[in-house]
Amino acid sequence: MSHEDASELLxxxxxxxxxxxxxxxxxxxxxxxxxCRAELDSLREVAAAVGTTVEPLPEGLWSNIAxxxxxxxxxxxxxxxxxLAADGRPFRPPAAGRARRRRNLVAGLGxxxxxxxxxxxxxxxxxxxxxxxxxxxxxxxxxxxxxAALRTPGHTVVDLDTTSHAQLAQFVVLPDGRGYLxxxxxxxxxxxxxxxxxxxxxxxxISLGLLGASPRQAAFTMAGSTRPTRLSITAxxxxxxxxxxxxxxxxxxx
Amino acid sequence: xxxxxxxSDARLVTSIARxxxxxLAEVYRRHGGAVxxxxxxxLQNPTEAEDVTQEVFLRLWNQPDRFDPGRGSLxxxxxxxxxxxxxxxxxxxxxxxxxxxxxxxxxxEADYDxxxxxxxxxxxxxxxxxxxxxxxxxxxxxxxxxxxxxTYREVAExxxxxxxxxxxxxxxxxxRMRAVLxxxxxxxxxx
Numbered sequence: 001m002s003h004e005d006a007s008e009l010l011x012x013x014x015x016x017x018x019x020x021x022x023x024x025x026x027x028x029x030x031x032x033x034x035x036c037r038a039e040l041d042s043l044r045e046v047a048a049a050v051g052t053t054v055e056p057l058p059e060g061l062w063s064n065i066a067x068x069x070x071x072x073x074x075x076x077x078x079x080x081x082x083x084l085a086a087d088g089r090p091f092r093p094p095a096a097g098r099a100r101r102r103r104n105l106v107a108g109l110g111x112x113x114x115x116x117x118x119x120x121x122x123x124x125x126x127x128x129x130x131x132x133x134x135x136x137x138x139x140x141x142x143x144x145x146x147x148a149a150l151r152t153p154g155h156t157v158v159d160l161d162t163t164s165h166a167q168l169a170q171f172v173v174l175p176d177g178r179g180y181l182x183x184x185x186x187x188x189x190x191x192x193x194x195x196x197x198x199x200x201x202x203x204x205x206i207s208l209g210l211l212g213a214s215p216r217q218a219a220f221t222m223a224g225s226t227r228p229t230r231l232s233i234t235a236x237x238x239x240x241x242x243x244x245x246x247x248x249x250x251x252x253x254x
Numbered sequence: 255x256x257x258x259x260x261x262s263d264a265r266l267v268t269s270i271a272r273x274x275x276x277x278l279a280e281v282y283r284r285h286g287g288a289v290x291x292x293x294x295x296x297l298q299n300p301t302e303a304e305d306v307t308q309e310v311f312l313r314l315w316n317q318p319d320r321f322d323p324g325r326g327s328l329x330x331x332x333x334x335x336x337x338x339x340x341x342x343x344x345x346x347x348x349x350x351x352x353x354x355x356x357x358x359x360x361x362x363e364a365d366y367d368x369x370x371x372x373x374x375x376x377x378x379x380x381x382x383x384x385x386x387x388x389x390x391x392x393x394x395x396x397x398x399x400x401x402x403x404x405t406y407r408e409v410a411e412x413x414x415x416x417x418x419x420x421x422x423x424x425x426x427x428x429x430r431m432r433a434v435l436x437x438x439x440x441x442x443x444x445x
Contacts, residue, residue: 011425
């Protein structure tokens with residue numbers, strides 16, 4: 001198909017109104033013609049504007065979609081320590097097929113967990129997953145620790161608020177760098193997700209650990225001389241992330 | 255780092271690629287209503303429109319890399335997917351015969367993001383006005399092709415006009431719309 005013929009068809013193609021052999025030939029041309037692709041992209045924006053109607057969403061449609069998201073068959077038991085990659089690199093699973101990537105990602109997290117546990121100890125980060133695991137660390141983050149922290153001179157209370165100024169979580173941070181979750185109104189996430197706490201130092205986000213899918217208690221330690229100026233919470237895949245990938249749900253100044 | 259409602263669509267898709275259900279939910283909140291609305295308009299059947307909407311979002315979950323932010327907005331990507339699927343369904347003969355208004359069980363749900371809904375209504379107004387200013391034959395051809403899911407050859411037959419004429423009328427109408435919408439500041443339409 002000549003460029004001129006293809007160009008003539010882009011308007012109807014943007015409306016999905018081409019079929020048969022002509023469609024095949026046009027798509028073959030599009031694959032090799034950046035000019036036609038750019039024109040098509042722009043006409044598709046026009047089509048989208050024309051096709052935008054305001055409809056209330058049917059009740060239950062989102063739950064149907066959410067329930068059909070593929071399960072992680074090989075979900076691992078969550079270890080009590082944060083399962084973060086320790087080498088500072090994001091995971092780069094091979095690009096072959098979504099299901100395969102998913103399995104590889106989880107397997108990768110398992111291996112990374114061992115290294116992460118070691119690094120976490122060195123950095124002095126301890127974290128409790130209180131949603132479904134009771135670890136040895138939990139006692140340290142219990143109500144006694146929180147109330148003791150709140151009585152410690154020089155403590156800072158950090159409110160993490162959403163953009164709409166609703167308080168999602170409150171932490172208390174001690175001068176020695178230890179911090180505790182005081183209260184949380186974070187709604188429970190699905191089994192495939194976890195909240196993750198970040199300390200913002202300059203323009204970098206440093207993971208302070210995973211909070212679990214339904215955080216009730218958590219303790220962390222900020223090591224090093226440079227303290228975060230802000231704390232932020234994101235939602236991440238259940239293994240956590242080395243850099244924030246989910247949107248920031250709430251943030252607060254230390 | 256940004257708050258959830260300030261995060262760009264492109265960034266949300268990156269998060270979806272990392273299995274963030276929260277990000278998918280946010281995309282649904284922003285664009286689900288438009289996806290469902292277009293599917294319903296083409297299919298004239300809310301149940302089938304729900305199926306199309308599900309497919310579109312599941313596909314975004316399974317193949318997020320098919321969206322290329324360099325090629326246009328996420329909204330137009332999702333609507334294009336929804337339209338393609340709806341048209342496939344409507345072109346099957348059984349569906350065509352059954353394509354009459356059916357009773358719609360309608361339960362309004364407040365999940366469609368207000369900010370986007372307001373924006374969509376503003377766009378819809380601009381678009382309705384721009385469509386109203388098109389020559390009748392251009393507007394009619396666009397509507398038959400886009401909302402009734404007809405091929406341009408079918409449109410030509412329905413309107414009893416040469417195929418070439420219908421083809422250029424649709425193209426001219428689309429270009430006219432583009433110019434009007436670009437002047438009105440609708441994002442992403444300028445070539």
